[in-house]
Amino acid sequence: MNMQVDYLGLKLAHPIVPGASPFCDNLDQVRRLEDAGAPAIVMHSLFEEQILQEATAHELYREPAEESFSEAASFFPKPQEFVLGPEQYLEQIGRIKAAVNLPVIASLNGSHPGGWVNYAKLIEQAGAAALELNVYFLPSDPAVTGAEVDWRLIEVVRSVKAAVKIPVAVKLSPFYSSLPQLAAQLHDLGADGLIMFNRFYQPDFDVENLEVRARLELSTPAELQMRLHWTAILAGRVPIPLIVSGGVHGPVDVVKAIMAGANAVQVVSCLLKHGPGYLATLLREFRQFMEEQDYRSVEQMRGSLSLKHCPNPDAFERTNYLRTLQMWRA
Structure with a gap:
Protein backbone atom coordinates (compact mmCIF):
# COMPACT_ATOMS: atom_id res chain seq x y z
CA MET A 1 0.00 0.00 0.00
CA ASN A 2 1.44 3.34 -1.09
CA MET A 3 0.71 6.16 1.37
CA GLN A 4 3.23 8.58 -0.14
CA VAL A 5 1.97 12.04 -1.15
CA ASP A 6 3.30 15.08 -2.97
CA TYR A 7 3.31 17.97 -0.49
CA LEU A 8 4.48 21.28 -1.98
CA GLY A 9 6.88 19.39 -4.21
CA LEU A 10 8.17 17.34 -1.26
CA LYS A 11 7.69 13.58 -1.27
CA LEU A 12 6.22 12.73 2.13
CA ALA A 13 5.64 9.25 3.56
CA HIS A 14 1.98 9.91 4.29
CA PRO A 15 -0.57 12.79 4.19
CA ILE A 16 -0.93 13.59 7.93
CA VAL A 17 1.31 16.57 8.71
CA PRO A 18 1.58 18.32 12.10
CA GLY A 19 0.68 21.93 11.35
CA ALA A 20 2.11 25.16 12.73
CA SER A 21 2.13 25.04 16.52
CA PRO A 22 4.24 25.78 19.62
CA PHE A 23 5.75 22.29 19.32
CA CYS A 24 8.50 23.67 17.09
CA ASP A 25 9.86 25.79 19.96
CA ASN A 26 10.89 22.72 21.94
CA LEU A 27 13.30 20.22 20.39
CA ASP A 28 12.10 17.41 22.67
CA GLN A 29 8.57 17.91 21.32
CA VAL A 30 9.92 17.99 17.78
CA ARG A 31 11.65 14.64 18.38
CA ARG A 32 8.42 13.22 19.80
CA LEU A 33 6.63 14.24 16.60
CA GLU A 34 9.30 12.46 14.55
CA ASP A 35 8.96 9.35 16.72
CA ALA A 36 5.17 9.42 16.20
CA GLY A 37 5.65 9.38 12.43
CA ALA A 38 5.58 13.04 11.41
CA PRO A 39 6.66 13.34 7.75
CA ALA A 40 7.65 17.02 8.15
CA ILE A 41 7.87 19.76 10.76
CA VAL A 42 5.85 22.95 10.19
CA MET A 43 6.99 25.95 12.23
CA HIS A 44 4.64 28.60 13.56
CA SER A 45 4.70 32.00 11.90
CA LEU A 46 7.24 34.77 12.01
CA PHE A 47 5.18 37.95 11.85
CA GLU A 48 5.53 41.00 9.62
CA GLU A 49 5.40 43.20 12.71
CA GLN A 50 8.35 41.37 14.32
CA ILE A 51 10.51 41.84 11.24
CA LEU A 52 9.67 45.52 10.92
CA GLN A 53 10.23 46.11 14.63
CA GLU A 54 13.71 44.67 14.34
CA ALA A 55 14.43 46.66 11.19
CA THR A 56 13.56 49.91 12.99
CA ALA A 57 15.51 49.19 16.17
CA HIS A 58 12.44 47.64 17.84
CA GLU A 59 10.22 50.70 17.35
CA LEU A 60 6.63 49.57 17.08
CA TYR A 61 5.27 49.26 13.57
CA ARG A 62 2.29 51.51 12.84
CA GLU A 63 0.28 52.21 9.72
CA PRO A 64 -0.26 55.91 8.91
CA ALA A 65 -3.92 55.62 9.85
CA GLU A 66 -3.04 54.14 13.21
CA GLU A 67 -0.69 56.99 14.04
CA SER A 68 -3.64 59.31 14.38
CA PHE A 69 -4.27 58.19 17.96
CA SER A 70 -1.71 57.56 20.66
CA GLU A 71 -3.24 54.31 21.91
CA ALA A 72 -2.28 52.53 18.68
CA ALA A 73 1.20 51.68 19.92
CA SER A 74 -0.20 49.64 22.79
CA PHE A 75 -2.10 47.31 20.45
CA PHE A 76 0.97 45.43 19.23
CA PRO A 77 2.70 42.79 21.35
CA LYS A 78 6.11 43.77 22.71
CA PRO A 79 9.10 42.02 21.09
CA GLN A 80 9.76 39.99 24.24
CA GLU A 81 6.22 38.56 24.11
CA PHE A 82 7.15 36.49 21.04
CA VAL A 83 8.85 33.18 21.79
CA LEU A 84 11.21 33.53 18.82
CA GLY A 85 12.43 36.82 17.38
CA PRO A 86 13.51 37.06 13.74
CA GLU A 87 17.13 36.00 14.38
CA GLN A 88 16.11 33.26 16.81
CA TYR A 89 13.60 31.99 14.28
CA LEU A 90 16.32 31.47 11.69
CA GLU A 91 18.51 29.75 14.26
CA GLN A 92 15.64 27.45 15.28
CA ILE A 93 15.32 26.23 11.69
CA GLY A 94 18.92 25.02 11.88
CA ARG A 95 18.43 23.46 15.32
CA ILE A 96 15.39 21.50 14.15
CA LYS A 97 17.22 20.29 11.04
CA ALA A 98 20.04 19.06 13.27
CA ALA A 99 17.65 17.38 15.73
CA VAL A 100 15.48 15.39 13.30
CA ASN A 101 15.75 13.92 9.83
CA LEU A 102 12.67 15.69 8.47
CA PRO A 103 12.04 18.61 6.12
CA VAL A 104 11.36 21.88 7.95
CA ILE A 105 8.60 24.12 6.61
CA ALA A 106 8.78 27.72 7.86
CA SER A 107 5.99 30.30 7.91
CA LEU A 108 5.66 34.05 7.35
CA ASN A 109 2.55 35.94 8.47
CA GLY A 110 1.74 39.44 7.26
CA SER A 111 -0.91 41.68 5.76
CA HIS A 112 0.88 44.23 3.51
CA PRO A 113 3.17 44.05 0.50
CA GLY A 114 6.55 45.40 1.54
CA GLY A 115 10.16 44.81 2.43
CA TRP A 116 9.38 42.29 5.17
CA VAL A 117 8.85 39.60 2.54
CA ASN A 118 12.59 39.72 1.83
CA TYR A 119 12.95 37.68 5.00
CA ALA A 120 11.76 34.73 2.93
CA LYS A 121 15.23 34.61 1.37
CA LEU A 122 16.88 34.41 4.80
CA ILE A 123 14.49 31.59 5.74
CA GLU A 124 15.51 29.73 2.59
CA GLN A 125 19.20 30.28 3.38
CA ALA A 126 18.64 28.97 6.92
CA GLY A 127 17.65 25.63 5.43
CA ALA A 128 13.86 25.58 5.24
CA ALA A 129 12.59 23.07 2.69
CA ALA A 130 9.43 25.07 1.98
CA LEU A 131 7.56 28.16 3.16
CA GLU A 132 3.99 28.87 4.17
CA LEU A 133 2.65 32.36 3.51
CA ASN A 134 -0.16 33.35 5.84
CA VAL A 135 -1.54 36.70 4.63
CA TYR A 136 -4.02 37.56 7.36
CA PHE A 137 -5.88 40.79 6.68
CA LEU A 138 -9.36 41.65 7.94
CA PRO A 139 -10.54 44.91 6.33
CA SER A 140 -12.30 47.31 8.69
CA ASP A 141 -12.24 50.40 6.45
CA PRO A 142 -15.36 50.78 4.23
CA ALA A 143 -13.16 52.33 1.56
CA VAL A 144 -11.16 49.10 1.08
CA THR A 145 -12.58 47.10 -1.81
CA GLY A 146 -12.59 43.36 -2.30
CA ALA A 147 -10.26 43.84 -5.25
CA GLU A 148 -7.74 45.59 -2.98
CA VAL A 149 -7.86 42.72 -0.50
CA ASP A 150 -7.07 40.29 -3.32
CA TRP A 151 -4.32 42.60 -4.60
CA ARG A 152 -2.54 42.59 -1.23
CA LEU A 153 -2.36 38.83 -1.23
CA ILE A 154 -1.30 38.60 -4.86
CA GLU A 155 1.50 41.15 -4.42
CA VAL A 156 2.87 39.39 -1.35
CA VAL A 157 2.89 36.04 -3.15
CA ARG A 158 4.46 37.60 -6.25
CA SER A 159 7.27 39.16 -4.19
CA VAL A 160 8.04 36.00 -2.25
CA LYS A 161 8.03 33.77 -5.31
CA ALA A 162 10.52 36.17 -6.94
CA ALA A 163 12.79 35.98 -3.88
CA VAL A 164 13.04 32.22 -3.23
CA LYS A 165 13.39 28.92 -5.06
CA ILE A 166 11.87 26.71 -2.38
CA PRO A 167 8.17 25.75 -2.65
CA VAL A 168 5.69 28.32 -1.34
CA ALA A 169 2.24 27.47 0.00
CA VAL A 170 -0.43 30.12 0.56
CA LYS A 171 -2.65 29.82 3.61
CA LEU A 172 -6.01 31.29 2.67
CA SER A 173 -8.94 32.77 4.52
CA PRO A 174 -12.35 31.39 3.50
CA PHE A 175 -13.76 34.90 3.11
CA TYR A 176 -12.50 35.95 -0.32
CA SER A 177 -15.31 36.79 -2.71
CA SER A 178 -14.31 34.23 -5.38
CA LEU A 179 -11.97 31.55 -4.11
CA PRO A 180 -11.82 29.60 -7.41
CA GLN A 181 -10.74 32.69 -9.36
CA LEU A 182 -8.22 33.68 -6.68
CA ALA A 183 -6.85 30.13 -6.55
CA ALA A 184 -6.35 30.21 -10.31
CA GLN A 185 -4.45 33.50 -10.03
CA LEU A 186 -2.21 32.14 -7.29
CA HIS A 187 -1.48 29.09 -9.42
CA ASP A 188 -0.50 31.35 -12.31
CA LEU A 189 1.88 33.21 -9.97
CA GLY A 190 3.62 29.92 -9.19
CA ALA A 191 2.16 29.09 -5.76
CA ASP A 192 2.97 25.48 -4.97
CA GLY A 193 -0.05 24.77 -2.79
CA LEU A 194 -3.08 26.22 -1.01
CA ILE A 195 -3.75 25.61 2.69
CA MET A 196 -7.43 25.84 3.58
CA PHE A 197 -8.01 27.62 5.87
CA ASN A 198 -6.54 30.14 8.24
CA ARG A 199 -8.62 30.10 11.42
CA PHE A 200 -10.46 33.35 12.10
CA TYR A 201 -9.77 34.24 15.73
CA GLN A 202 -12.59 36.29 17.24
CA PRO A 203 -12.38 38.26 20.49
CA ASP A 204 -15.02 38.14 23.17
CA PHE A 205 -16.63 40.99 25.13
CA ASP A 206 -16.38 41.53 28.88
CA VAL A 207 -19.65 43.44 29.30
CA GLU A 208 -19.05 44.36 32.96
CA ASN A 209 -15.58 45.86 32.50
CA LEU A 210 -16.23 47.12 28.95
CA GLU A 211 -13.19 45.31 27.61
CA VAL A 212 -12.43 43.24 24.56
CA ARG A 213 -10.74 39.98 25.49
CA ALA A 214 -8.75 37.82 23.12
CA ARG A 215 -9.70 34.16 23.11
CA LEU A 216 -7.93 31.28 21.44
CA GLU A 217 -9.95 28.08 21.36
CA LEU A 218 -8.84 24.81 19.80
CA SER A 219 -10.63 23.75 16.66
CA THR A 220 -13.45 21.20 16.66
CA PRO A 221 -14.50 18.66 14.00
CA ALA A 222 -17.44 20.97 13.18
CA GLU A 223 -14.99 23.30 11.42
CA LEU A 224 -14.07 20.62 8.90
CA GLN A 225 -17.23 20.92 6.79
CA MET A 226 -16.32 24.28 5.30
CA ARG A 227 -12.85 22.96 4.40
CA VAL A 255 -10.28 10.23 4.86
CA LYS A 256 -12.97 12.85 4.18
CA ALA A 257 -10.39 15.54 3.33
CA ILE A 258 -8.57 13.29 0.88
CA MET A 259 -11.81 12.14 -0.72
CA ALA A 260 -12.72 15.82 -1.16
CA GLY A 261 -9.49 16.26 -3.10
CA ALA A 262 -6.84 17.27 -0.57
CA ASN A 263 -3.25 16.18 -1.14
CA ALA A 264 -2.70 16.19 2.62
CA VAL A 265 -4.04 17.46 5.93
CA GLN A 266 -2.52 19.44 8.77
CA VAL A 267 -3.34 18.54 12.36
CA VAL A 268 -2.73 20.82 15.34
CA SER A 269 -5.55 21.03 17.89
CA CYS A 270 -5.83 17.27 18.36
CA LEU A 271 -2.06 17.07 19.01
CA LEU A 272 -2.19 19.97 21.46
CA LYS A 273 -5.04 18.20 23.24
CA HIS A 274 -3.70 14.63 23.26
CA GLY A 275 0.04 15.14 22.82
CA PRO A 276 2.44 14.52 19.90
CA GLY A 277 2.05 10.74 20.26
CA TYR A 278 -1.55 10.97 19.05
CA LEU A 279 -0.16 11.37 15.54
CA ALA A 280 0.83 7.70 15.60
CA THR A 281 -2.76 6.77 16.47
CA LEU A 282 -4.14 8.82 13.58
CA LEU A 283 -1.67 7.28 11.17
CA ARG A 284 -2.33 3.72 12.33
CA GLU A 285 -6.11 4.05 12.09
CA PHE A 286 -5.94 5.80 8.72
CA ARG A 287 -3.78 2.97 7.38
CA GLN A 288 -6.24 0.46 8.83
CA PHE A 289 -9.13 2.15 6.97
CA MET A 290 -7.23 1.98 3.70
CA GLU A 291 -6.53 -1.73 4.21
CA GLU A 292 -10.13 -2.54 5.11
CA GLN A 293 -11.47 -0.65 2.08
CA ASP A 294 -8.86 -2.14 -0.28
CA TYR A 295 -7.24 1.16 -1.21
CA ARG A 296 -3.82 0.59 -2.72
CA SER A 297 -2.74 4.23 -2.51
CA VAL A 298 -3.75 7.61 -1.19
CA GLU A 299 -3.92 8.80 -4.78
CA GLN A 300 -6.63 6.23 -5.53
CA MET A 301 -8.75 7.75 -2.77
CA ARG A 302 -8.04 11.40 -3.54
CA GLY A 303 -10.85 13.43 -5.09
CA SER A 304 -13.40 10.59 -5.20
CA LEU A 305 -16.02 12.95 -3.72
CA SER A 306 -14.92 16.19 -5.36
CA LEU A 307 -17.09 18.23 -7.72
CA LYS A 308 -14.81 17.50 -10.66
CA HIS A 309 -17.06 14.49 -11.24
CA CYS A 310 -20.18 16.70 -11.35
CA PRO A 311 -21.25 17.91 -14.83
CA ASN A 312 -22.86 21.10 -13.45
CA PRO A 313 -21.27 22.10 -10.12
CA ASP A 314 -23.22 25.36 -9.81
CA ALA A 315 -26.55 23.57 -10.17
CA PHE A 316 -25.43 20.89 -7.74
CA GLU A 317 -24.48 23.53 -5.13
CA ARG A 318 -27.86 25.27 -5.46
CA THR A 319 -29.82 22.02 -5.31
CA ASN A 320 -27.86 20.78 -2.31
CA TYR A 321 -28.51 24.10 -0.54
CA LEU A 322 -32.27 23.80 -1.09
CA ARG A 323 -32.35 20.16 -0.05
CA THR A 324 -30.42 20.88 3.15
CA LEU A 325 -32.89 23.59 4.18
CA GLN A 326 -35.76 21.14 3.81
CA MET A 327 -34.15 18.48 6.01
CA TRP A 328 -34.88 20.12 9.38
CA ARG A 329 -37.95 18.92 11.18
CA ALA A 330 -38.92 20.16 14.66
Missing part, protein backbone atom coordinates in the same frame (compact mmCIF):
# COMPACT_ATOMS: atom_id res chain seq x y z
CA LEU A 228 -14.34 19.87 2.77
CA HIS A 229 -16.82 21.97 0.82
CA TRP A 230 -14.24 24.29 -0.72
CA THR A 231 -11.71 21.53 -1.28
CA ALA A 232 -14.30 19.55 -3.20
CA ILE A 233 -15.07 22.63 -5.31
CA LEU A 234 -11.44 23.44 -6.14
CA ALA A 235 -9.97 19.95 -6.53
CA GLY A 236 -9.42 19.03 -10.13
CA ARG A 237 -10.73 22.36 -11.37
CA VAL A 238 -7.75 24.49 -10.29
CA PRO A 239 -4.46 22.63 -10.89
CA ILE A 240 -2.80 23.32 -7.54
CA PRO A 241 -2.21 21.01 -4.54
CA LEU A 242 -4.65 21.52 -1.66
CA ILE A 243 -4.00 21.00 2.05
CA VAL A 244 -6.85 20.94 4.58
CA SER A 245 -6.08 22.60 7.92
CA GLY A 246 -8.63 23.02 10.71
CA GLY A 247 -11.09 20.52 12.14
CA VAL A 248 -9.10 17.35 11.43
CA HIS A 249 -9.28 15.40 14.70
CA GLY A 250 -9.68 11.74 13.76
CA PRO A 251 -8.82 9.24 11.01
CA VAL A 252 -12.24 9.62 9.35
CA ASP A 253 -11.58 13.36 9.06
CA VAL A 254 -8.37 12.56 7.17
Whole structure:
Protein backbone atom coordinates (compact mmCIF):
# COMPACT_ATOMS: atom_id res chain seq x y z
CA MET A 1 0.00 0.00 0.00
CA ASN A 2 1.44 3.34 -1.09
CA MET A 3 0.71 6.16 1.37
CA GLN A 4 3.23 8.58 -0.14
CA VAL A 5 1.97 12.04 -1.15
CA ASP A 6 3.30 15.08 -2.97
CA TYR A 7 3.31 17.97 -0.49
CA LEU A 8 4.48 21.28 -1.98
CA GLY A 9 6.88 19.39 -4.21
CA LEU A 10 8.17 17.34 -1.26
CA LYS A 11 7.69 13.58 -1.27
CA LEU A 12 6.22 12.73 2.13
CA ALA A 13 5.64 9.25 3.56
CA HIS A 14 1.98 9.91 4.29
CA PRO A 15 -0.57 12.79 4.19
CA ILE A 16 -0.93 13.59 7.93
CA VAL A 17 1.31 16.57 8.71
CA PRO A 18 1.58 18.32 12.10
CA GLY A 19 0.68 21.93 11.35
CA ALA A 20 2.11 25.16 12.73
CA SER A 21 2.13 25.04 16.52
CA PRO A 22 4.24 25.78 19.62
CA PHE A 23 5.75 22.29 19.32
CA CYS A 24 8.50 23.67 17.09
CA ASP A 25 9.86 25.79 19.96
CA ASN A 26 10.89 22.72 21.94
CA LEU A 27 13.30 20.22 20.39
CA ASP A 28 12.10 17.41 22.67
CA GLN A 29 8.57 17.91 21.32
CA VAL A 30 9.92 17.99 17.78
CA ARG A 31 11.65 14.64 18.38
CA ARG A 32 8.42 13.22 19.80
CA LEU A 33 6.63 14.24 16.60
CA GLU A 34 9.30 12.46 14.55
CA ASP A 35 8.96 9.35 16.72
CA ALA A 36 5.17 9.42 16.20
CA GLY A 37 5.65 9.38 12.43
CA ALA A 38 5.58 13.04 11.41
CA PRO A 39 6.66 13.34 7.75
CA ALA A 40 7.65 17.02 8.15
CA ILE A 41 7.87 19.76 10.76
CA VAL A 42 5.85 22.95 10.19
CA MET A 43 6.99 25.95 12.23
CA HIS A 44 4.64 28.60 13.56
CA SER A 45 4.70 32.00 11.90
CA LEU A 46 7.24 34.77 12.01
CA PHE A 47 5.18 37.95 11.85
CA GLU A 48 5.53 41.00 9.62
CA GLU A 49 5.40 43.20 12.71
CA GLN A 50 8.35 41.37 14.32
CA ILE A 51 10.51 41.84 11.24
CA LEU A 52 9.67 45.52 10.92
CA GLN A 53 10.23 46.11 14.63
CA GLU A 54 13.71 44.67 14.34
CA ALA A 55 14.43 46.66 11.19
CA THR A 56 13.56 49.91 12.99
CA ALA A 57 15.51 49.19 16.17
CA HIS A 58 12.44 47.64 17.84
CA GLU A 59 10.22 50.70 17.35
CA LEU A 60 6.63 49.57 17.08
CA TYR A 61 5.27 49.26 13.57
CA ARG A 62 2.29 51.51 12.84
CA GLU A 63 0.28 52.21 9.72
CA PRO A 64 -0.26 55.91 8.91
CA ALA A 65 -3.92 55.62 9.85
CA GLU A 66 -3.04 54.14 13.21
CA GLU A 67 -0.69 56.99 14.04
CA SER A 68 -3.64 59.31 14.38
CA PHE A 69 -4.27 58.19 17.96
CA SER A 70 -1.71 57.56 20.66
CA GLU A 71 -3.24 54.31 21.91
CA ALA A 72 -2.28 52.53 18.68
CA ALA A 73 1.20 51.68 19.92
CA SER A 74 -0.20 49.64 22.79
CA PHE A 75 -2.10 47.31 20.45
CA PHE A 76 0.97 45.43 19.23
CA PRO A 77 2.70 42.79 21.35
CA LYS A 78 6.11 43.77 22.71
CA PRO A 79 9.10 42.02 21.09
CA GLN A 80 9.76 39.99 24.24
CA GLU A 81 6.22 38.56 24.11
CA PHE A 82 7.15 36.49 21.04
CA VAL A 83 8.85 33.18 21.79
CA LEU A 84 11.21 33.53 18.82
CA GLY A 85 12.43 36.82 17.38
CA PRO A 86 13.51 37.06 13.74
CA GLU A 87 17.13 36.00 14.38
CA GLN A 88 16.11 33.26 16.81
CA TYR A 89 13.60 31.99 14.28
CA LEU A 90 16.32 31.47 11.69
CA GLU A 91 18.51 29.75 14.26
CA GLN A 92 15.64 27.45 15.28
CA ILE A 93 15.32 26.23 11.69
CA GLY A 94 18.92 25.02 11.88
CA ARG A 95 18.43 23.46 15.32
CA ILE A 96 15.39 21.50 14.15
CA LYS A 97 17.22 20.29 11.04
CA ALA A 98 20.04 19.06 13.27
CA ALA A 99 17.65 17.38 15.73
CA VAL A 100 15.48 15.39 13.30
CA ASN A 101 15.75 13.92 9.83
CA LEU A 102 12.67 15.69 8.47
CA PRO A 103 12.04 18.61 6.12
CA VAL A 104 11.36 21.88 7.95
CA ILE A 105 8.60 24.12 6.61
CA ALA A 106 8.78 27.72 7.86
CA SER A 107 5.99 30.30 7.91
CA LEU A 108 5.66 34.05 7.35
CA ASN A 109 2.55 35.94 8.47
CA GLY A 110 1.74 39.44 7.26
CA SER A 111 -0.91 41.68 5.76
CA HIS A 112 0.88 44.23 3.51
CA PRO A 113 3.17 44.05 0.50
CA GLY A 114 6.55 45.40 1.54
CA GLY A 115 10.16 44.81 2.43
CA TRP A 116 9.38 42.29 5.17
CA VAL A 117 8.85 39.60 2.54
CA ASN A 118 12.59 39.72 1.83
CA TYR A 119 12.95 37.68 5.00
CA ALA A 120 11.76 34.73 2.93
CA LYS A 121 15.23 34.61 1.37
CA LEU A 122 16.88 34.41 4.80
CA ILE A 123 14.49 31.59 5.74
CA GLU A 124 15.51 29.73 2.59
CA GLN A 125 19.20 30.28 3.38
CA ALA A 126 18.64 28.97 6.92
CA GLY A 127 17.65 25.63 5.43
CA ALA A 128 13.86 25.58 5.24
CA ALA A 129 12.59 23.07 2.69
CA ALA A 130 9.43 25.07 1.98
CA LEU A 131 7.56 28.16 3.16
CA GLU A 132 3.99 28.87 4.17
CA LEU A 133 2.65 32.36 3.51
CA ASN A 134 -0.16 33.35 5.84
CA VAL A 135 -1.54 36.70 4.63
CA TYR A 136 -4.02 37.56 7.36
CA PHE A 137 -5.88 40.79 6.68
CA LEU A 138 -9.36 41.65 7.94
CA PRO A 139 -10.54 44.91 6.33
CA SER A 140 -12.30 47.31 8.69
CA ASP A 141 -12.24 50.40 6.45
CA PRO A 142 -15.36 50.78 4.23
CA ALA A 143 -13.16 52.33 1.56
CA VAL A 144 -11.16 49.10 1.08
CA THR A 145 -12.58 47.10 -1.81
CA GLY A 146 -12.59 43.36 -2.30
CA ALA A 147 -10.26 43.84 -5.25
CA GLU A 148 -7.74 45.59 -2.98
CA VAL A 149 -7.86 42.72 -0.50
CA ASP A 150 -7.07 40.29 -3.32
CA TRP A 151 -4.32 42.60 -4.60
CA ARG A 152 -2.54 42.59 -1.23
CA LEU A 153 -2.36 38.83 -1.23
CA ILE A 154 -1.30 38.60 -4.86
CA GLU A 155 1.50 41.15 -4.42
CA VAL A 156 2.87 39.39 -1.35
CA VAL A 157 2.89 36.04 -3.15
CA ARG A 158 4.46 37.60 -6.25
CA SER A 159 7.27 39.16 -4.19
CA VAL A 160 8.04 36.00 -2.25
CA LYS A 161 8.03 33.77 -5.31
CA ALA A 162 10.52 36.17 -6.94
CA ALA A 163 12.79 35.98 -3.88
CA VAL A 164 13.04 32.22 -3.23
CA LYS A 165 13.39 28.92 -5.06
CA ILE A 166 11.87 26.71 -2.38
CA PRO A 167 8.17 25.75 -2.65
CA VAL A 168 5.69 28.32 -1.34
CA ALA A 169 2.24 27.47 0.00
CA VAL A 170 -0.43 30.12 0.56
CA LYS A 171 -2.65 29.82 3.61
CA LEU A 172 -6.01 31.29 2.67
CA SER A 173 -8.94 32.77 4.52
CA PRO A 174 -12.35 31.39 3.50
CA PHE A 175 -13.76 34.90 3.11
CA TYR A 176 -12.50 35.95 -0.32
CA SER A 177 -15.31 36.79 -2.71
CA SER A 178 -14.31 34.23 -5.38
CA LEU A 179 -11.97 31.55 -4.11
CA PRO A 180 -11.82 29.60 -7.41
CA GLN A 181 -10.74 32.69 -9.36
CA LEU A 182 -8.22 33.68 -6.68
CA ALA A 183 -6.85 30.13 -6.55
CA ALA A 184 -6.35 30.21 -10.31
CA GLN A 185 -4.45 33.50 -10.03
CA LEU A 186 -2.21 32.14 -7.29
CA HIS A 187 -1.48 29.09 -9.42
CA ASP A 188 -0.50 31.35 -12.31
CA LEU A 189 1.88 33.21 -9.97
CA GLY A 190 3.62 29.92 -9.19
CA ALA A 191 2.16 29.09 -5.76
CA ASP A 192 2.97 25.48 -4.97
CA GLY A 193 -0.05 24.77 -2.79
CA LEU A 194 -3.08 26.22 -1.01
CA ILE A 195 -3.75 25.61 2.69
CA MET A 196 -7.43 25.84 3.58
CA PHE A 197 -8.01 27.62 5.87
CA ASN A 198 -6.54 30.14 8.24
CA ARG A 199 -8.62 30.10 11.42
CA PHE A 200 -10.46 33.35 12.10
CA TYR A 201 -9.77 34.24 15.73
CA GLN A 202 -12.59 36.29 17.24
CA PRO A 203 -12.38 38.26 20.49
CA ASP A 204 -15.02 38.14 23.17
CA PHE A 205 -16.63 40.99 25.13
CA ASP A 206 -16.38 41.53 28.88
CA VAL A 207 -19.65 43.44 29.30
CA GLU A 208 -19.05 44.36 32.96
CA ASN A 209 -15.58 45.86 32.50
CA LEU A 210 -16.23 47.12 28.95
CA GLU A 211 -13.19 45.31 27.61
CA VAL A 212 -12.43 43.24 24.56
CA ARG A 213 -10.74 39.98 25.49
CA ALA A 214 -8.75 37.82 23.12
CA ARG A 215 -9.70 34.16 23.11
CA LEU A 216 -7.93 31.28 21.44
CA GLU A 217 -9.95 28.08 21.36
CA LEU A 218 -8.84 24.81 19.80
CA SER A 219 -10.63 23.75 16.66
CA THR A 220 -13.45 21.20 16.66
CA PRO A 221 -14.50 18.66 14.00
CA ALA A 222 -17.44 20.97 13.18
CA GLU A 223 -14.99 23.30 11.42
CA LEU A 224 -14.07 20.62 8.90
CA GLN A 225 -17.23 20.92 6.79
CA MET A 226 -16.32 24.28 5.30
CA ARG A 227 -12.85 22.96 4.40
CA LEU A 228 -14.34 19.87 2.77
CA HIS A 229 -16.82 21.97 0.82
CA TRP A 230 -14.24 24.29 -0.72
CA THR A 231 -11.71 21.53 -1.28
CA ALA A 232 -14.30 19.55 -3.20
CA ILE A 233 -15.07 22.63 -5.31
CA LEU A 234 -11.44 23.44 -6.14
CA ALA A 235 -9.97 19.95 -6.53
CA GLY A 236 -9.42 19.03 -10.13
CA ARG A 237 -10.73 22.36 -11.37
CA VAL A 238 -7.75 24.49 -10.29
CA PRO A 239 -4.46 22.63 -10.89
CA ILE A 240 -2.80 23.32 -7.54
CA PRO A 241 -2.21 21.01 -4.54
CA LEU A 242 -4.65 21.52 -1.66
CA ILE A 243 -4.00 21.00 2.05
CA VAL A 244 -6.85 20.94 4.58
CA SER A 245 -6.08 22.60 7.92
CA GLY A 246 -8.63 23.02 10.71
CA GLY A 247 -11.09 20.52 12.14
CA VAL A 248 -9.10 17.35 11.43
CA HIS A 249 -9.28 15.40 14.70
CA GLY A 250 -9.68 11.74 13.76
CA PRO A 251 -8.82 9.24 11.01
CA VAL A 252 -12.24 9.62 9.35
CA ASP A 253 -11.58 13.36 9.06
CA VAL A 254 -8.37 12.56 7.17
CA VAL A 255 -10.28 10.23 4.86
CA LYS A 256 -12.97 12.85 4.18
CA ALA A 257 -10.39 15.54 3.33
CA ILE A 258 -8.57 13.29 0.88
CA MET A 259 -11.81 12.14 -0.72
CA ALA A 260 -12.72 15.82 -1.16
CA GLY A 261 -9.49 16.26 -3.10
CA ALA A 262 -6.84 17.27 -0.57
CA ASN A 263 -3.25 16.18 -1.14
CA ALA A 264 -2.70 16.19 2.62
CA VAL A 265 -4.04 17.46 5.93
CA GLN A 266 -2.52 19.44 8.77
CA VAL A 267 -3.34 18.54 12.36
CA VAL A 268 -2.73 20.82 15.34
CA SER A 269 -5.55 21.03 17.89
CA CYS A 270 -5.83 17.27 18.36
CA LEU A 271 -2.06 17.07 19.01
CA LEU A 272 -2.19 19.97 21.46
CA LYS A 273 -5.04 18.20 23.24
CA HIS A 274 -3.70 14.63 23.26
CA GLY A 275 0.04 15.14 22.82
CA PRO A 276 2.44 14.52 19.90
CA GLY A 277 2.05 10.74 20.26
CA TYR A 278 -1.55 10.97 19.05
CA LEU A 279 -0.16 11.37 15.54
CA ALA A 280 0.83 7.70 15.60
CA THR A 281 -2.76 6.77 16.47
CA LEU A 282 -4.14 8.82 13.58
CA LEU A 283 -1.67 7.28 11.17
CA ARG A 284 -2.33 3.72 12.33
CA GLU A 285 -6.11 4.05 12.09
CA PHE A 286 -5.94 5.80 8.72
CA ARG A 287 -3.78 2.97 7.38
CA GLN A 288 -6.24 0.46 8.83
CA PHE A 289 -9.13 2.15 6.97
CA MET A 290 -7.23 1.98 3.70
CA GLU A 291 -6.53 -1.73 4.21
CA GLU A 292 -10.13 -2.54 5.11
CA GLN A 293 -11.47 -0.65 2.08
CA ASP A 294 -8.86 -2.14 -0.28
CA TYR A 295 -7.24 1.16 -1.21
CA ARG A 296 -3.82 0.59 -2.72
CA SER A 297 -2.74 4.23 -2.51
CA VAL A 298 -3.75 7.61 -1.19
CA GLU A 299 -3.92 8.80 -4.78
CA GLN A 300 -6.63 6.23 -5.53
CA MET A 301 -8.75 7.75 -2.77
CA ARG A 302 -8.04 11.40 -3.54
CA GLY A 303 -10.85 13.43 -5.09
CA SER A 304 -13.40 10.59 -5.20
CA LEU A 305 -16.02 12.95 -3.72
CA SER A 306 -14.92 16.19 -5.36
CA LEU A 307 -17.09 18.23 -7.72
CA LYS A 308 -14.81 17.50 -10.66
CA HIS A 309 -17.06 14.49 -11.24
CA CYS A 310 -20.18 16.70 -11.35
CA PRO A 311 -21.25 17.91 -14.83
CA ASN A 312 -22.86 21.10 -13.45
CA PRO A 313 -21.27 22.10 -10.12
CA ASP A 314 -23.22 25.36 -9.81
CA ALA A 315 -26.55 23.57 -10.17
CA PHE A 316 -25.43 20.89 -7.74
CA GLU A 317 -24.48 23.53 -5.13
CA ARG A 318 -27.86 25.27 -5.46
CA THR A 319 -29.82 22.02 -5.31
CA ASN A 320 -27.86 20.78 -2.31
CA TYR A 321 -28.51 24.10 -0.54
CA LEU A 322 -32.27 23.80 -1.09
CA ARG A 323 -32.35 20.16 -0.05
CA THR A 324 -30.42 20.88 3.15
CA LEU A 325 -32.89 23.59 4.18
CA GLN A 326 -35.76 21.14 3.81
CA MET A 327 -34.15 18.48 6.01
CA TRP A 328 -34.88 20.12 9.38
CA ARG A 329 -37.95 18.92 11.18
CA ALA A 330 -38.92 20.16 14.66
